[in-house]
Amino acid sequence: MELTQFKELLFQAGEKAGFEEMELYYANGEKFSTKVYNGEVDSYTLATDAGLSFRGLINGQMGYAYTEKIDHSSVQLLVDGAKENAFILDTEDHEDLYSGADSYPALDLFADELENVSPSTKIDFLKEVEKACFARSNKVSSVNYCMLQSFSSDKRIANSKGLDVMDRGNGIFVFVSVVVKDNEDIKSAQKLAISRDFSAFEAEKIANVAVDEALSYLGAESVKSGYYPVIFKNKAAAALLQTFVGSFSADNVHKGKSRLANKVGEKIAGKNITIIDNPHDTKGFSSRSFDSEGVPTKPLHVLEEGVLKTYLHNRKTAKKDGVSSTGHASKASYKGTIGISPSNLYIKAGEESFDHIVSNSKEAIVITSLQGLHSGANPISGDFSLAAHGYLVKNGKILRPVNQITVAGNFFSLLNDVESVGNDLETELPSGGAIGSPSLKVSKLSVGGK
Amino acid sequence: MIAKSLIEKIMNAALETGGDFAEVFVEDKMNTSIGLVGGKVERSISGKDFGIGIRILQGNNSVYGYTNDHSEEALLKITHQVAQALNGEGNSTILPLRGETFHSVHPIRYAPLDVAKTKKVERMREVYHVAKEYHSSISQVSVGYRDEDQRVLIANSEGTFIEDRRIRTRLSAQAVASNNSEMQTGSYSPGAHKGFELMDELDLSFYGREAARIATTMLHARECPSGQFPVIIDNEFGGVIFHEACGHGLEATSVAKGNSVFSDKLGERVAPDIVTYIDDGTLSNEWGSQNIDDEGERTRKNVLIENGILKGYLIDKLGGRRMGMDPTGSSRRESYKYAPTSRMTNTFIAPGTSSREEIIANTEFGIYAKYMGGGSVNPATADYNFAVNEGYIIRNGKIAEPVRGATLIGNGAKTLQKVDMVGNNLAHGQGMCGSVSGSIPANVGQPTIRVSEITVGGRGQS
Structure with a gap:
């Protein structure tokens, strides 16, 4: 109908x-998604x-x-x-509907050319990625995940108070996971590439990043338990930020589920930490011109040089605090009720290169990947104890890969303890938002191992 | 839900390009979800999921399409588009559809749609009050309630035409305990393949009290030390470790490709002889049970590991083709948005002979994981990590002080080898299991077990 x-x-x-x-x-x-395995189409969904x-x-x-x-x-x-x-319902914080704004930012989040790429072209590209993985090293024992997904979506909100807004977007991503084997030693690594421009993808580049990373983990061993300086590589730092980003939600603050209650205007992090939410980044995949209540979005400094500037608000929480909505009303889908989530939120890049941070470290552990973030971290208290892997740094050089370790600490303490902020901002794409961070070096964290 | 004649049309269209098997999955599901926070109902949403999934197999290949437009035009359009992905001649035919019926072994007393939401809220409030009044340090209590009534119709070109109705209900209690500087949480989420009678059968105050007790206990716990220790994992939800670290490795999804440590090991010893591991989708009204799987096969009891010897895998139709083995009634999917694949139902370690007290008394120093949290596993390496929601130090055979922030890490196949005591107190816990075919309800279970050594992460001193 x-x-x-x-x-x-x-x-x-x-x-x-x-x-x-x-x-x-x-x-x-x-939506179109497909997986390739050993040169054959392993799954195909339209x-x-x-x-x-x-x-x-x-x-x-x-x-x-x-x-x-x-x-x-x-x-x-x-x-x-x-x-x-x-x-x-018997909540006292009442929602009402929004009648719309005079103007909305115009964002171009839909690439027409992307719609013209055929399924067979996409499958051929995936086969190339898989081939390139095996070509990179004879230690590659399997490419256990080689998938591509393209999507386009339309959204419309219309209400009896006059609001009627529409948004449109599309995109494509490739995800590859490789397994490398050296005798009994098995390691794996993944690479995600996402874009609105299919021609920007290079099969060999995607494959090489994944394979080289997996190879670099061969021969990994644990380290002795103790306190070490820790360098969170950009992606791992972003994953950590994602886990605790709910603390910036005004809704969690009101419900007693955030340690940032009554902290607006206060210094909660080191001077080198600035956090920005930018819904207008047309390269971002959580970009939007209006939020789930129809409120126009705008870029926002959440944390500036360590000082908490604002929570993320929807109309209900803003009303309660006597401020304006920051345009962060969100619905997981049409199946959800109105909540709050960031758009493209990231820690602002610093000056130092990752290599420089490493070469400036006498002894440190580089963490490239954290596991079990949904279970090993307490999103309210900020405490985390997580399985991790990465590398051991000695005298400014990466000495060897490290695995079977846990790293434990508190996110909010850690924000005050960052020694170096990298210039390598990278964005991860977990559900509900795109979270980014540069690499971060923390002076001391507890590491569990042997 | 859809006329037989239209299903036949769809399957004929599906087989035009060389497919040898076509399947139509129709789903109509009503969901209710209610959230009570701080004693106030602040969220209540209900609605209908509806859609049709069409799958075509050609040898070992599979293509899939879905839509929620049930018009003939839309269904044939998506079928043709999907069929275009295959190359071949349409020489397969469909067999006449046999209407199959069965006696449900999961009787339902009160379908949730027949129960007023105000009644559901009453029960949630009971849980809230017990948790809130447990201790003065309880600063926040959230109670969630969900029910679902899923009707499915599964038809395929081999003549299957079968319908099932799956009703599930779940409660969740979460408590936050705080003092001036700290916040700790406790939670408990029981569920079953039952209607609203579950809320009458459960001792609701037990769950509210446990959530609050865990939060309060953890508020006063010290940080867990890190290192390698014997670990006693208690019964019920403790089974999550073997679900992640072994169960997933026994699914055709990873076995067929040779990516699992259990590939090509049938008949071989993979665990000590005190370990028997079973997946049973027939357990009456259990959370992960259903009469038929999502390919229309009857669910069954599958013994995976018997006295340490690998006996079987969990196999779906496509996995079975790839492995040259028969399906085991294990094919599941979150919804019509996913092609089905091999998954667990209710998976558990069978009971042994030791009592919990004996296991603890036999442990000089170690960690007692009373309640496990969630975790994950890397399927390629079987490396896992799990959070301990409520843990204690064991010293001289006795439970000593509580510890928080513990994470267990290790390798699934290796940890399995190190199980050295199995209790006699089997119980099942409920979870949502995520994998290639989406997020599905699954039970994990075990008696209290001891693992001789696991790497424990934490930030305390031992």
């Missing part, structure tokens, strides 16, 4: 049921999907319901569901 027609039916039924304000959130997309959510104000509360079946049968399901959901 046509969306505008569906909206009219839905809002009519909603009004009849007693809703005072109503909103429709619609998302649809197309999809077109869509979903729609309804929310409305009734009895002073905002009720939500959604459906993936968009036809007449769903109108009553949405209205009745949202009404029942609204009636059991």
Whole structure:
């Protein structure tokens, strides 16, 4: 059914049921993903999907319901569901709908050329990546993950207060994971490349990065337990930041789930730490011109030279704090309720190169990868104890690979303990946001090993 | 959910380009999720997932497409697009669809859609009050409730036409304990393949109290020392380590490609003889159970490791073709958005003979992991890491002071070799298991076990 027609039916039924304000959130997309294994297509998936959510104000509360079946049968399901959901709410922080802004930033997040790349071209490229992995070293025993995914999506929010905004985007990514073997020693490494420009991908480059990294881990051993200076390589630093980024959410602050409560305006990190959220970076994959409530987005300094400038807000939390929304309302999808999440958020790059940080270290452990971030870290307290691997540095040189270690500390203490900030800002793409960091050297952390 | 005649049309179209097997999966699922924070219901959302997945196999290759547009035009369009990925002649035919029925071994008393949400909230409040009133240091309590009612229709070109309905309910309690400088959390999340009767059967106050007790205990715990120690992993959710470190390695997904440490090891010793490891999707009303898998096969009890000897794998149809073996009723998927593949259902270490007390009394110094948290494993190397949510030092055969921030790391195959005591108190815990075919409900389970040595990470002194 046509969306505008569906909206009219839905809002009519909603009004009849007693809703005072109503909103429709619609998302649809197309997706192609494929995997190659030993020169053959291992999986191939095509999809077109869509979903729609309804929310409305009734009895002073905002009720939500959604459906993936968009036809007449769903109108009553949405209205009745949202009404029942609204009636059991008893929160005192009320949501309301946004009537829209005069202007929105124009962001170009859709590349037309990308839509013209055929599935067979994409598969051929993947086969090239796999071949290049094996060609790089005879120690490559398997390329256990060689996948590509391209996607395009449309989003529309329209409500009874006049808001009607649309956004469109597309992209493509390649992910490869290689396994290298030297006698009984097995190691692996991964590389993710993401873009809106297919021609920017180079098969050999992607393969070489993954293979070289995996090879560099062969012969890894643990280290003696103790306190070491630790250099978090950019990707590992970004993964750590991602784990604790929820602390900047005003919602978590209000719920007693953030250590940053009452800290706006205070120094919470070293002077060398600045954190920026930039929803307008057209290279970013969490870029957006409006947030999930329809509020226009803008770049924001969250932390400036160690001083906490603001939390991330949606309209509800902003109202409670007597400030304006920062445009960080988010929904995981049409299946979610309004929450808060960053867009492209990163620690600002410093001056030193990674190599320079290493060569300036008498003894240190470089951490290239952290595991178990969803379980070994307490996102509220900031405590973490995580399995890790990387390299041992002695006298300014990488001496050997290290594995089977854990690194433990507290994220908020660590922010005050950064000795060097690298110039190698790189962005990771975990769910819900794109988080970036340069490499960070921390003066001392507990490392568990032998 | 879709007419038989349309399914036949789709399958005929699917086999036009050389495919030898076509499958249609239709899903219609109602979900409810409610969140109570600080005593207030602050989130409640419900809705319908709906879509159709079409899979075509050609020998060892598989292609898949899905859409949530159930019009004939849209379904045939996506089928043709997917079929285009194969090269060949359409010489396979479809067999007449047999309507199959079975007796459900997972009886449901109260379908969640028939229960008013106000009743669901009442039960959540009970949990909230118990946790909140447990101790003055409890600063925040969140209670979550979810239920789902999934109807599936699975048809394939070999004549399968079968429907199933899976109802699941889950509660989660999370407590935060704090003092001036610290915050610690505790949580517990029981669930079952049951309707609202689960909320009557569970001792709700137990879960609220445990979440609060864990948080409070951890608030006063010292940092766990790091090093290599004997580790006693308690029963129930403790089974998560072997789920990650061994269970995934027994799935056809990794075995078929030779990427698993268990590849080509059938009949060989992979563990001490006190270890028997089982996956059983037939356990009545358990969280990971279902009558049929997502290819329409009956689920069954699969003995994977028996007295230390590798006996079997978890195999789906495509994995079976690649391995030259029969499927084991183990094919699962999160939703129509995923092609199905080999997954676990309820996986557990079978009970041994020791009591928990004996195991502790036999340990001079070590770590007692009473409640495990989550973790992950690298499938290529079988290296794993797990968080301990509630841990203690064991000294001179007795449980001593609590410790926090402990992480267990190691290698799955090697840790399996080091299991040296198995308890007699098997219990199952509930989790969501993520892998190639999405996130699915799965039980992990075990009795209390002891591993002679695991690397423990923490930031305390021993």
